[in-house]
Structure formats: C-alpha cells, structure tokens
Amino acid sequence: MTEARRRPVSGDPIVQLRDVHMGFGALRVFEGLNLDVYPGEILTIIGGSGSGKSVLLKLILRLLQQQSGTVRVDGEDISAYDEGRMLPVRRKVGMVFQNGALFDSLTVYENIAYPLRERGVDDDAFISQRVGEVLEMVGLPGIEPKLPAELSGGMRKRVALARAIAEAPKVLLYDEPTTGLDPINVRRVSELILSLNRRLDVTSIVVTHDLASAYMISDRLAMVAERRIIAVGPTEELRHSADPQVRDFLSAMDYERRAE
Numbered sequence: 001m002t003e004a005r006r007r008p009v010s011g012d013p014i015v016q017l018r019d020v021h022m023g024f025g026a027l028r029v030f031e032g033l034n035l036d037v038y039p040g041e042i043l044t045i046i047g048g049s050g051s052g053k054s055v056l057l058k059l060i061l062r063l064l065q066q067q068s069g070t071v072r073v074d075g076e077d078i079s080a081y082d083e084g085r086m087l088p089v090r091r092k093v094g095m096v097f098q099n100g101a102l103f104d105s106l107t108v109y110e111n112i113a114y115p116l117r118e119r120g121v122d123d124d125a126f127i128s129q130r131v132g133e134v135l136e137m138v139g140l141p142g143i144e145p146k147l148p149a150e151l152s153g154g155m156r157k158r159v160a161l162a163r164a165i166a167e168a169p170k171v172l173l174y175d176e177p178t179t180g181l182d183p184i185n186v187r188r189v190s191e192l193i194l195s196l197n198r199r200l201d202v203t204s205i206v207v208t209h210d211l212a213s214a215y216m217i218s219d220r221l222a223m224v225a226e227r228r229i230i231a232v233g234p235t236e237e238l239r240h241s242a243d244p245q246v247r248d249f250l251s252a253m254d255y256e257r258r259a260e
C-alpha cells in the first residue's frame, strides 16, 4: 500500500484526556491515561483485545464516563456535562461503530437521514441533498433506495462512514472500520478514511487491529496497554522505534494479524 504524506501536528489539542481513571466494578480499564489529539491529524490507536480501545472512543463521546480525570473536546471539559450539554458536543463528533450498526429495516437514505432528523434537521430538500453528497464522497452515488441487506460488507462500512460525516463533524471516530473486510475493501476503506480526512479537514481517531492499514493512513500512532497509553508518536518513529516495549508490542500485533 502506498503511504500517506504524514501531517505534522500543531496547535492546541482538539481532544485531550488527562489522568483518566475508568473501570467497571472491580475491572480497571484505565489508570492514569493521557492522550492529546491534534487538529487535522489521523491518530491510530492500537492495542490488544480488551485493552480499552472502544472504551476510550466512548469516553470522547461520553457514551461512557470516567471515574476521575478530564476529557476535553474542542476546548470544552465535558467531564461533568449532562446529556443536554453533550448534544452540541456530539454534533462535532461523528462515530463509525465497531459493528457498522446500520438499521436493517431502513433504506440507505433513511439510515443517513436518521441522525440528521434526530438532531432537529427537518428540511427534506436539505436532507436529500446532504445524503446524496455524502454517498458521493464515499464512492456510492445513487444507492439511496437500497436496504443494508442488499449491500456487501465493504459497502455497508462506507454507508456507515457516510452517515458519520453527514453532520460535518470536526472529529471522526472509527472503531475497527476494516475488520471483517477482504483485502481490497480494507484498502478501499483505508484510502477513504485518508481522503476524507484530508478533504474535509477533520481530525480522525481510528482504532484498528490492522497494522498495514495503520501504517498507511496514520500521522501518529498511540499504543494502549497496561491501562494507559504506553507510547505515542509519529508513525515512522514508532514503527522503527528502538524501544523494546514498542518493538515487542508491534511484533506481537503483526503476529496476531498473520494468525488471523
């Protein structure tokens, strides 16, 4: 795969987690996790199964709440926000969930229109134009009337992506966007994440088990282990790191990938 021209990070973080402690009862998921994500970058989060990657994304959307520490999104500390105050923040953050999560009984059109309507958009002409635009952006023009069951796995992921960008978010979260796809679709979806990031000027946080895709698209990589981020940095720096912990981690991931 050809690799992206990496973007250097600059400015104030658009997403920032500080000293985050989070768990479920006796299970401790994070103890003192810190992470800064900068405007416009693609940051990929890698880590073992169960290390807390999905939990991390859900903390940014406040679908889950940490026990202590702060989470900032676009300058706002959302730690103590109630659901009402989260609404405008959620509008800035789009998420492609781990299992695609399209409504099977709704057409592609209705799947993409749904979150727009839920947030109070009721101008049908606007919705129709927006649905057309985002389907065009993901390379699936004209499939509005189809049902999810009529689409391939790769097309479903791209529709989920179209839905996530419909509200023009500032931050896009992707939870394993390429899992379960064949190599051609892995590449297609990876290239799409990259081109949307550059075209829409969004900040993208991607969780993946796919190292090849991570190397291809990421400006920076962050590794989750031991209940925190153990390493973060520019993709090439981490990829060729001499740090034994980073090297062991990447070769274990590479092994896991080959074993799949």
Ligand SMILES: Nc1ncnc2c1ncn2[C@@H]1O[C@H](COP(=O)(O)OP(=O)(O)OP(=O)(O)O)[C@@H](O)[C@H]1O
Binding pocket: 024, 027, 029, 047, 048, 049, 050, 051, 052, 053, 054, 055, 056
């Ligand atoms: N809602 C929940 N209630 C209780 N435990 C949870 C909940 N969500 C996650 N967990 C637990 O938190 C830990 C981290 O889960 P998470 O889903 O973030 O892992 P992950 O890194 O995304 O794994 P995978 O790569 O398999 O998707 C796991 O032990 C999981 O069982």
Ligand SMILES: [Mg+2]
Binding pocket: 053, 054, 055, 098, 175
């Ligand atoms: Mg997960």
